Amino acid sequence: MLRKNVIRRTLAAAAVLAVTAGCTAQAAVSDRPGDPKAATSASAASVAEATGTPSGAGEATPSKRPGEKPSPSATTAPEVLMASGSKSEKVRELQARLAQIGWFDDTPTGTYGPVTVASVKGFQGKRGLPATGDTDTVTWQKLLGMTKKPTSDELKGKTVNKPAAKLDARCMMGRVLCISKTTRTLSWVVDGTVRSTMDVRFGSQYTPTREGSFTVFQKSRDHVSTIYHTSMPYAMFFSGGQAVHYSSDFAARGYNGASHGCVNVRDKGAISSLFAQVHNGDKVVIYW
Template sequence: MLRNIVIRRSLAAAAVLAVTAGCTAQAATGRPADSKAGSTATAPGTGTPSAPDQATPSAKPSGTPSESATSKPEVLMASGTKSEQVRELQARLAQIGWFDDTPTGTYGPVTVASVKGFQGKRGLPTTGDTDTVTWQRLLGMTKKPTRDELAGKTVNKPAAKLDPRCMTGRVMCVSKTTRTLSWVIDGKVRSTMDVRFGSQYTPTREGSFSVFQKSRDHVSTLYHTSMPYAMFFSGGQAVHYSADFAARGYNGASHGCVNVRDKGAISALFAQVHNGDKVVIYW
């Protein structure tokens, strides 16, 4: 009897030891221990060896931006670049009034300032570098420059898309996008001229107005500057000729008025516009 008790205790101990060993192996490897040393485990129901365990790649933390989302646009041209593409960039900027010099093919300070202005008006980062986003936006707004444009002999500005408010009556239709003033009568453009506007601190108001006063040889009582051919449409803001615009181009800005740089064009316009004619300023 004693011998039977010893045998039963030995068998129980062996069973406990076997279960413990099995748990340890499963916990350590993630799969049951091989039944025989050196044997190969098989995939259930196939009779073929199963693939070795592989580490599962850890998932990216939730909310982590992908590489594509955080990557910056490629810079195509920047300060110091010299190429025909730079010449095309300058000619295209000239078409929409952002570059006044002759295209040179050299990306200098004037080009940097022009690109910054173009980027800022369109809500892009104002780096002054022409990246892929800036370039594509510019291509969508301009036409391929002609040989004369690339040589600085002429500038072919795209026609401004008239605001619907400009389609009836007599209107000075002013587009901030193309930086042009179009004199429109019953939907037909009679003349177009380059204009510039106020700075961010003294912006030119947008909306629909009416000319309420004309003053051919006006002088500003606030800034003591000459405002020839002034046509007032909102408070102290007027359409008028600017000698500073003629000399400096878009490197300067008005105090809120719509500046015209072609003296002959504004003189002819002044003679045609009547008090009560509309002024529409829009993007």
């Protein structure tokens, strides 16, 4: 009787070992034939069985505990809705909305070009967003919350709400062409009162428009550049060959182009009126 009990206990123990070995082998099976990790995973699985530790601990990222915030790498990046090269009515709306808050001062075209990229970057940077120049879902929602649906005139560029330029202190006395590079505007100021304001464009980084305080020393109604052989109507020279004048290129291309150092005006009617009012000796102040 005693011997039978010993045999039974021995057979039961063998059965337990066989079942355990079978579970371990199943856990170690790889879905890739000849996987070199199979041998080591069998050992890991058996330890896991014995200790209750998940198999592969220390190799895979642990599952998130309840209430634990996901790591930054686990968060989903915002979807890009519009970017350089995009062409659509949604891009036109983007440009018109940026214009409402002073970040786009060109005519909405529906084409996502360098001017739009620069405008979006400025808008993003001002609000602590990654300044990528792409309009992603976060940027778009932020813009929607700060603007209203553009009107037909705004979509056509007929109504642009540009921020007023902060006048330099040197512009507050006398007759001054007060030119801000920050807002890209020229304000005609007489004794501290702004008489008119118009859009202007400056030179490129290779032919920059000089900054400082100057005076108008020559006016030329139908001037033609002797260097570039281009028309410079209503030219008012203030520093060497640099002048304030009308630019048909600015009128056609907007801020996609640049001058050779002059201050370009794109509104022909506005510069014509200004030319009639400005005298030689009037001050010109160019500042950021």
